[in-house]
Structure formats: structure tokens, C-alpha cells
Amino acid sequence: MSNYVLEANDVAIHYGGVKAVDGVSLTLERGQIRGLIGPNGAGKSTVIDAITGRTRLTRGTVHLAGHDVTALGATQRRMRGLSRSFQRTSIFGQMAVRQQVELASHKMGVADSQADADAVLQELDLMPLADATAEDLGYGQQRRLDLALALVGRPQVLLLDEPMAGLSVQESHDLAKHLKALTSRWDVAVLLVEHDMDVVFGISDVVTVFELGRVIASGAPASVRADPRVREAYLGSTA
Ligand SMILES: Nc1ncnc2c1ncn2[C@@H]1O[C@H](COP(=O)(O)OP(=O)(O)O)[C@@H](O)[C@H]1O
Ligand SMILES: [Mg+2]
CATH class of the missing domain: 3.40.50.300 (P-loop containing nucleotide triphosphate hydrolases)
Incomplete structure (x- = not known):
């Protein structure tokens, strides 16, 4: 091995x-x-x-x-x-940050996608933005959301x-x-x-x-x- x-x-x-x-x-x-x-x-x-x-x-x-x-x-x-980021192409503009991360986690088949999403948001300091829609985020924040989506499922x-x-x-x-x-x-x-x-x-x-x-x-x-x-x-x- x-x-x-x-x-x-x-x-x-x-x-x-x-x-x-x-x-x-x-x-x-x-x-x-x-x-x-x-x-x-x-x-x-x-x-x-x-x-x-x-x-x-x-x-x-x-x-x-x-x-x-x-x-x-x-x-x-x-x-x-084995994950990668996609530079904003995976972000949905009108969906709330938390919702998107949870959805991505759910799609990955993670059993507790809510807990998974919360852990990712916490880790990337995105909690304060959890209820904002992606289109309302600044560019740097959107890049962090993109990274969050890549991190679901650990x-x-x-x-x-x-x-x-x-x-x-x-x-x-x-x-x-x-x-x-x-x-x-x-x-x-x-x-x-x-x-x-x-x-x-x-x-x-x-x-x-x-x-x-x-x-x-x-x-x-x-x-x-x-x-x-x-x-x-x-x-x-x-x-
Ligand atoms: N789909 C493709 N068809 C033909 N050539 C490609 C394709 N994708 C990349 N290349 C060529 O492969 C080489 C490496 O590209 P790339 O991996 O994008 O380089 P880098 O990311 O280091 O700038 C370049 O010469 C590029 O033109
Ligand atoms: Mg390149």
C-alpha cells in the first residue's frame, strides 16, 4: 500500500x-x-x-x-x-448560500447533508452569509462559495x-x-x-x-x- x-x-x-x-x-x-x-x-x-x-x-x-x-x-x-473547484460555474445565482451547499451535499449522497453543509460553511467563514443569495455576494465571496461546493462530503x-x-x-x-x-x-x-x-x-x-x-x-x-x-x-x- x-x-x-x-x-x-x-x-x-x-x-x-x-x-x-x-x-x-x-x-x-x-x-x-x-x-x-x-x-x-x-x-x-x-x-x-x-x-x-x-x-x-x-x-x-x-x-x-x-x-x-x-x-x-x-x-x-x-x-x-477526488474534488475540484469550477470557478463559479457551479453556483446558482438566486439560491441561498446554505441551500446550495446543502443541495450539493445531498447530491453527493451524504446522509446528514445539513450537518455536512454547516460544517463546510463554518470552516470557510460563510455562516454570516448563509441566507444571502449567491448573486448578492461579492466576487471573492462567490469564489469561497465555489470552494464550499467542492468541499461537501469531505x-x-x-x-x-x-x-x-x-x-x-x-x-x-x-x-x-x-x-x-x-x-x-x-x-x-x-x-x-x-x-x-x-x-x-x-x-x-x-x-x-x-x-x-x-x-x-x-x-x-x-x-x-x-x-x-x-x-x-x-x-x-x-x-
Ligand atoms: N481540448 C484541447 N484540444 C487541443 N489542444 C488542447 C486542448 N486543451 C488544451 N490544449 C493544449 O494543451 C496545452 C496545455 O494547455 P493547458 O493545460 O490549458 O495549459 P495551462 O493550464 O498550463 O496554461 C496547450 O498547448 C493547449 O493549447
Ligand atoms: Mg490553465
Whole structure:
């Protein structure tokens, strides 16, 4: 048995001649945050689609808590605790915050969806907004609601594609604080694709760097930041 809650091995996604992801292996331990960075088009979003089952693999395998889920669809993987956020696309504008989170929990088949929803709202400091409708929330609050919907049923793994995009510095900081708290209190493992380098290097336990669909560096934040290839390819030599 492996110790990893998530293990992607030699994952490739080719679109005709385009090798969007070309033989990537990465792991997550329980409660770990792995930052994933790389230039536009490096394959970061595609690897999230691959891991969550949204896109068919050209090759490779995905294991969740030691079980091979490669043949399972996205919904089945979500039911088994592999979750992602969708950047507002899953939010219903006119429904109250609490109602939406409860509905999402109910759809997941959680026995006590009310308790599940309350726990999520509490964890994300959304309780004061529980009766507001989503369309009345500010953008940063809507992003937190989106995260709440991804957290119903207590997933083991959470994959986030640029969750800080469009947020203010303060909102980004708040979201980062919530993510860190989730990993320690709920033991959720997070794969965090994010442009904001301060956030990535600030909260990640490990960082992986993609270039052209491949991993060019991976390890502790300080060593990745110091890697000459990373500095040249991505951070710029003065970073
Ligand atoms: N559905 C698709 N069909 C063809 N090419 C795609 C498709 N999705 C992504 N790509 C290509 O795959 C590469 C990786 O894209 P993407 O994963 O979105 O990169 P990133 O998220 O790192 O910016 C890019 O060259 C992109 O144009
Ligand atoms: Mg992307």
C-alpha cells in the first residue's frame, strides 16, 4: 500500500500532435499542499482534467487512496473523494448560500447533508452569509462559495485551478489561510495551480514546475525556487 492519497503515474494527454501533458508523475500525501506552476500552455489545467477524469488519458494511471481510479468517470471519482473547484460555474445565482451547499451535499449522497453543509460553511467563514443569495455576494465571496461546493462530503483531495485569479491581495490571503487550515483540520490534500508566486511559495509544502507538458523541477519550495532551470524557464533570472 502506498502512503499517497493521490498518485498520478506517467500521465499523458495528447490532442492529435499536441502533447498537452506528456508523461507526468505526481503525488499528494494526506494534508499536503503541492503547488503546480509553469508558463501558459504548460499543461497545468489539462493535468487537473486528467486526474479528475474529465479528459481521457492517452497513457498512465491515477490512484486514489491506493485504488486505481483510471477507468472511473469524473462523477465516480468525486464520490470517492477526488474534488475540484469550477470557478463559479457551479453556483446558482438566486439560491441561498446554505441551500446550495446543502443541495450539493445531498447530491453527493451524504446522509446528514445539513450537518455536512454547516460544517463546510463554518470552516470557510460563510455562516454570516448563509441566507444571502449567491448573486448578492461579492466576487471573492462567490469564489469561497465555489470552494464550499467542492468541499461537501469531505473530499480527500482537492484540485484547484487558479483559485486566486481576480481576487484582491486581502482576499487571496484569506483564501490561502482557509486552504492551509483545511489541510490541517480536515486532512485534505491540495493540488494548487496558481499564478501568484507569493501564495504558491508561501503555502505549499512541495512545488512542481511544468514546462511543455513535462515536469522540469519538483521538491521543497526553497530548492525549486533556487533551481537554475526554473529561474530561467519561468521565474526570470532575477526572481
Ligand atoms: N481540448 C484541447 N484540444 C487541443 N489542444 C488542447 C486542448 N486543451 C488544451 N490544449 C493544449 O494543451 C496545452 C496545455 O494547455 P493547458 O493545460 O490549458 O495549459 P495551462 O493550464 O498550463 O496554461 C496547450 O498547448 C493547449 O493549447
Ligand atoms: Mg490553465
